Amino acid sequence: SSELTQDPAVSVALGQTVRITCQGDSLRKYYATWYQQKPGQAPILVIYGQNTRPSGIPDRFSGSYSGYTASLTITGAQAEDEADYYCNSRDSSDNRLVFGGGTKVTVL
C-alpha cells in the first residue's frame, strides 16, 4: 500500500508564510485532503480537491500540487494556526485511505 510522507515539524514567524508538504505515489492519481488538529480536538477539514476551502476556513489557507507532492500553504500565519496538519488521499493500489504522519506547525 502507499504511504504519505510529511515533515514532522515546521515553524513560522507570525504573519509569515509556511508551506507544509505531503509526498506519495498516490498523489499522482488522487487529490490530497488536508486537516488541522489542535490538542484535544477532532480534526477539521481545511483543504480538499484541487484547492477548495470549506466555508469558514480563512483564505490564508491554500493547496497546490507538483508531481508526487501536495502542499498546504498558510499565507500570513496567525497564532491560532498553530496545530498539527495531516494530509490524506486514497491509496494508489485500492479503495482505501492513507494518512500522512502529520506536521506540527509552530507559530513564533
Added chain:
Amino acid sequence: QVQLVQSGAEVKKPGASVKVSCKASGYTFTDYYMYWVRQAPEQGLEWMGWINPNSGGTNYAQRFQGRVTMTRDTSISTAYMELSRLRSDDTAVYYCAGGSNLRYWGQGTLVTVSS
C-alpha cells in the same frame, strides 16, 4: 447542522472487545460513507476502514482485518465499530468521520486497554 455524536469512553482488559457507536444527524445518513480513524496517544491519525451505510459494504485497513467489524443501523442513523482481541497498543481515541472528504467528525471516543 451536521453532528456525529459518539459513545462514551471505555476501559477494557486485554483480549476483550469494544464497540463504539456514532450517531449522525443533520444529513441523510445513507448519502455518505462513514469512516473510522484512530489516534494513539501522541501519535498521528490512522485510517481503520469505512462502511457504506446504504449497502452495508465495508473496506478495512489490512492491519485490522479479522479484528474489526463495522456495521450500521439505518433506522437510527448510527454506525458502529467493533474491535476485538484488544491489546494495550489499541489504546487510542477512535473517531468516526463522514461527509465528502471526511468533512464531519465525531468528538472521539477514548478506549483504554489495560489489565
